[in-house]
Amino acid sequence: MPYFISGVPADYKELIARTPEEFRKLNDVEIFTRHRVIDIDPERQRLRVVDLEGNREFTTEYTVLLVSTGAKAFVPPVDGVTLNGCFTLRKLSDSIAIKTYLRERKPRRAVIVGAGPIGMEMCESFRTIGLEVSVVEMAPQVMPMIDEDMAGEVQSRLELEGVNCMLGQGLEGIEGDSSGAARRVVTTGGNVECDIVLLGIGVRPSVDTAAAAGVQLGTRGAIKVDRMLRTNVPNIYAAGDCATTTHKLTGEETWIPLGSTSRKQGRLAADNMFGATLEFPGVQGTSVVKCFDLTVGRTGLNESGARDAGFEPVSITMEAETLHEYMPVRGNMALKLVADKATGRLLGAQVVGEMTALADKRLDILAVAIGAGLNANDVKYLDLAYAPPYSTAIDVPIIAGNLMTGKLYGKECSCGPHGLE
Amino acid sequence: MPYFISGVPADYKELIARTPEEFRKLNDVEIFTRHRVIDIDPERQRLRVVDLEGNREFTTEYTVLLVSTGAKAFVPPVDGVTLNGCFTLRKLSDSIAIKTYLRERKPRRAVIVGAGPIGMEMCESFRTIGLEVSVVEMAPQVMPMIDEDMAGEVQSRLELEGVNCMLGQGLEGIEGDSSGAARRVVTTGGNVECDIVLLGIGVRPSVDTAAAAGVQLGTRGAIKVDRMLRTNVPNIYAAGDCATTTHKLTGEETWIPLGSTSRKQGRLAADNMFGATLEFPGVQGTSVVKCFDLTVGRTGLNESGARDAGFEPVSITMEAETLHEYMPVRGNMALKLVADKATGRLLGAQVVGEMTALADKRLDILAVAIGAGLNANDVKYLDLAYAPPYSTAIDVPIIAGNLMTGKLYGKECSCGPHGLE
Numbered sequence: 001m002p003y004f005i006s007g008v009p010a011d012y013k014e015l016i017a018r019t020p021e022e023f024r025k026l027n028d029v030e031i032f033t034r035h036r037v038i039d040i041d042p043e044r045q046r047l048r049v050v051d052l053e054g055n056r057e058f059t060t061e062y063t064v065l066l067v068s069t070g071a072k073a074f075v076p077p078v079d080g081v082t083l084n085g086c087f088t089l090r091k092l093s094d095s096i097a098i099k100t101y102l103r104e105r106k107p108r109r110a111v112i113v114g115a116g117p118i119g120m121e122m123c124e125s126f127r128t129i130g131l132e133v134s135v136v137e138m139a140p141q142v143m144p145m146i147d148e149d150m151a152g153e154v155q156s157r158l159e160l161e162g163v164n165c166m167l168g169q170g171l172e173g174i175e176g177d178s179s180g181a182a183r184r185v186v187t188t189g190g191n192v193e194c195d196i197v198l199l200g201i202g203v204r205p206s207v208d209t210a211a212a213a214g215v216q217l218g219t220r221g222a223i224k225v226d227r228m229l230r231t232n233v234p235n236i237y238a239a240g241d242c243a244t245t246t247h248k249l250t251g252e253e254t255w256i257p258l259g260s261t262s263r264k265q266g267r268l269a270a271d272n273m274f275g276a277t278l279e280f281p282g283v284q285g286t287s288v289v290k291c292f293d294l295t296v297g298r299t300g301l302n303e304s305g306a307r308d309a310g311f312e313p314v315s316i317t318m319e320a321e322t323l324h325e326y327m328p329v330r331g332n333m334a335l336k337l338v339a340d341k342a343t344g345r346l347l348g349a350q351v352v353g354e355m356t357a358l359a360d361k362r363l364d365i366l367a368v369a370i371g372a373g374l375n376a377n378d379v380k381y382l383d384l385a386y387a388p389p390y391s392t393a394i395d396v397p398i399i400a401g402n403l404m405t406g407k408l409y410g411k412e413c414s415c416g417p418h419g420l421e
Numbered sequence: 422m423p424y425f426i427s428g429v430p431a432d433y434k435e436l437i438a439r440t441p442e443e444f445r446k447l448n449d450v451e452i453f454t455r456h457r458v459i460d461i462d463p464e465r466q467r468l469r470v471v472d473l474e475g476n477r478e479f480t481t482e483y484t485v486l487l488v489s490t491g492a493k494a495f496v497p498p499v500d501g502v503t504l505n506g507c508f509t510l511r512k513l514s515d516s517i518a519i520k521t522y523l524r525e526r527k528p529r530r531a532v533i534v535g536a537g538p539i540g541m542e543m544c545e546s547f548r549t550i551g552l553e554v555s556v557v558e559m560a561p562q563v564m565p566m567i568d569e570d571m572a573g574e575v576q577s578r579l580e581l582e583g584v585n586c587m588l589g590q591g592l593e594g595i596e597g598d599s600s601g602a603a604r605r606v607v608t609t610g611g612n613v614e615c616d617i618v619l620l621g622i623g624v625r626p627s628v629d630t631a632a633a634a635g636v637q638l639g640t641r642g643a644i645k646v647d648r649m650l651r652t653n654v655p656n657i658y659a660a661g662d663c664a665t666t667t668h669k670l671t672g673e674e675t676w677i678p679l680g681s682t683s684r685k686q687g688r689l690a691a692d693n694m695f696g697a698t699l700e701f702p703g704v705q706g707t708s709v710v711k712c713f714d715l716t717v718g719r720t721g722l723n724e725s726g727a728r729d730a731g732f733e734p735v736s737i738t739m740e741a742e743t744l745h746e747y748m749p750v751r752g753n754m755a756l757k758l759v760a761d762k763a764t765g766r767l768l769g770a771q772v773v774g775e776m777t778a779l780a781d782k783r784l785d786i787l788a789v790a791i792g793a794g795l796n797a798n799d800v801k802y803l804d805l806a807y808a809p810p811y812s813t814a815i816d817v818p819i820i821a822g823n824l825m826t827g828k829l830y831g832k833e834c835s836c837g838p839h840g841l842e
Contacts, residue, residue: 008747008748008749009747014746117808121808248804259814260804260807260815261804263814264801264802264815267801267823280802281802283804286805287806287807287808288807288811289808290808295811297806299804326429326430326436327429328429358782360811360812361785361811362782364782364786364805364806364816365782365786365789367803367804367805367806368789368790368793369789369793371803371804372789372790372794372795372799373793374793378702378793380688381685382792383681383682383704383706383707383792384707384785384789385681385707385709385720385785386680386681386707386708386709387538387542387709388424389711390709390711390716390781391781393680393684394681394684394685395785398685402688
């Protein structure tokens with residue numbers, strides 16, 4: 001949606017993966033849009049539904065029910081969040097509303113509250129269409145999903161692109177003008193004038209109807225499910241952003257709402273609802289965000305997460321060009337790798353790189369290694385595809401393995417004139 | 422070197438990873454270029470060495486010896502291979518000789534014998550600088566490293582680029598003109614006129630001096646080593662293209678000479694020669710070649726290789742766009758995945774894709790999964806980094822996992838209007 005707001009695609013319809021008509025025609029599935037389930041009766045396996053257009057209520061029965069109510073944008077309890085020009089960005093309708101506001105009111109100054117993924121994407125989006133942009137973030141760094149030592153480069157890039165970063169500042173409220181339009185964001189560190197405000201400070205699971213029916217909640221208030229995605233209530237499953245899952249590295253219940261996870265869980269829940277007994281293995285929180293020309297991503301645990309989970313983390317940080325010096329188009333990336341001191345097991349990775357460095361794919365390579373339980377020594381010997389148009393003779397993850405084993409086991413790393421290959 | 426021949430880089434010196442002077446200065450290592458070891462005496466741990474410039478012989482002692490003599494281009498025993506204008510491409514000096522011949526003789530018509538990696542890269546190189554190109558290949562397909570069903574697209578692309586593919590034809594000889602220059606390649610299927618010939622039909626390990634000293638040879642005549650890269654002779658190690666290794670999937674001794682493997686083995690051998698006890702885990706034959714705008718790669722076993730190794734292979738083939746339809750720059754790729762019917766374990770993958778599809782990195786993701794012993798079900802749930810600039814919500818390897826589990830366990834795959842996501 002941030003890309004749609006700045007023009008790609010031009011038509012919001014391209015963002016709709018499948019329309020109700022396509023569902024009906026291709027999958028023989030009936031979709032009720034603009035309907036809300038207002039009550040689940042688990043005893044009689046009945047739903048009470050409101051047709052939001054006709055205001056008609058009716059009852060329907062289920063044999064098996066999937067709750068896939070997703071998550072909703074968090075709106076902080078401060079003054080001014082309902083002013084005109086103050087938006088969240090979660091639903092397609094949000095992005096259409098923002099686009100309409102941009103077209104009709106022609107705001108010049110944007111304030112983005114929250115320097116997480118949505119905030120970062122919206123920095124690029126708003127700058128692309130020529131707005132002045134300030135970002136207000138409570139943490140002392142941008143992109144709190146990565147460690148502070150990795151986030152510095154992202155902040156520098158934001159500033160290079162003309163974004164005003166207001167870090168370590170909490171939102172106190174938004175003030176409007178006489179027409180009821182947002183004009184000033186008030187923070188613990190001062191005020192900033194604006195014509196449009198985007199609140200990008202996270203989401204909360206949408207669970208009210210399920211919870212009222214006795215469906216048990218778990219961590220972060222998300223619906224508690226087992227590995228088969230069953231809730232505590234017979235014949236009720238939950239999947240996607242409204243549900244908990246297991247963290248592969250900590251073994252703990254976690255809630256990391258991501259579209260990639262939802263897609264996998266949706267398939268699995270459907271199979272199980274029709275008789276299969278598949279188990280979802282959990283997640284490791286792999287995610288990536290494009291911020292101007294930078295790719296920022298992470299997978300697994302960062303240092304503090306590793307410590308919280310009872311590991312003793314060891315980390316290495318490196319920079320590398322991903323192609324040989326003589327290749328015309330190549331890019332630079334930074335990688336941080338975290339491993340467990342006692343076992344050498346890989347716990348997490350973070351990347352910040354230029355788009356041409358394909359840091360997201362190097363992250364994916366490490367994500368598979370981390371998910372498979374590989375250790376630092378295994379990564380030294382990954383058999384990856386090499387030819388000069390694609391990588392250096394040993395690619396970034398392998399170099400990281402060399403550095404990590406050097407740090408873990410006290411060996412020096414031999415460094416040539418071409419860096420850490 | 423194929424890229425150097427067509428102009429990138431312009432200077433061959435950029436292809437030298439480290440010069441003797443850099444070795445001396447940075448690593449305190451003395452390099453003797455233009456010297457040949459003509460005898461190894463393992464009893465007295467002595468080498469007899471010839472200085473090829475001064476024709477001086479001398480003797481030197483070793484505490485521990487690494488044989489890293491690499492491989493040499495195979496030249497078939499047919500007439501005409503020593504004619505002017507008939508080349509192999511293995512050493513930097515080969516590429517300089519080809520470049521010199523191109524500049525001085527201005528050949529117009531090239532024949533490449535062998536449609537493997539070097540042959541494919543040289544097709545692009547010779548076409549880039551404007552030569553007419555024919556490829557003679559004994560197999561009925563180009564790129565015998567991938568299965569025939571995947572190779573068809575590569576052949577189509579070659580033909581689109583104006584390359585004349587002469588498949589299923591064996592080399593019988595090369596005929597020259599009165600000046601001793603190659604002018605005609607004679608094959609089992611007919612003759613083809615030419616001004617330059619490139620023999621790209623494989624390499625053989627360089628082992629003569631080591632073998633004469635009693636070093637045992639293994640598969641394909643390469644030096645037999647254990648996982649610590651020790652030969653049968655005390656204090657003699659071997660690494661790289663001259664040595665055998667273990668295939669991770671078959672557990673058998675194998676010989677797959679690749680620069681990426683050599684780099685890893687070189688480090689390991691050096692560590693072990695100085696007291697470490699590291700073990701090289703083996704290879705799975707991951708490789709990639711750029712052929713015009715196509716990326717062609719493989720890892721692990723193909724169907725016939727899997728059958729030879731005692732598996733019952735099941736395979737799926739798919740095509741996918743790697744980004745959502747609304748993203749302006751995206752690419753198409755084909756993927757073939759091979760798994761073991763009994764266990765679901767992944768055995769191999771092959772890709773053919775446009776450069777923008779980053780098929781090599783999707784191959785790497787699967788290479789890590791295959792090397793880690795994952796099965797088809799595990800791949801369905803890989804936690805990969807998703808955002809619209811980088812992939813679809815579930816990326817190609819995951820889609821392949823969905824298709825493979827469908828095929829293995831008899832479930833239908835739900836396909837929407839956007840393909841196999």
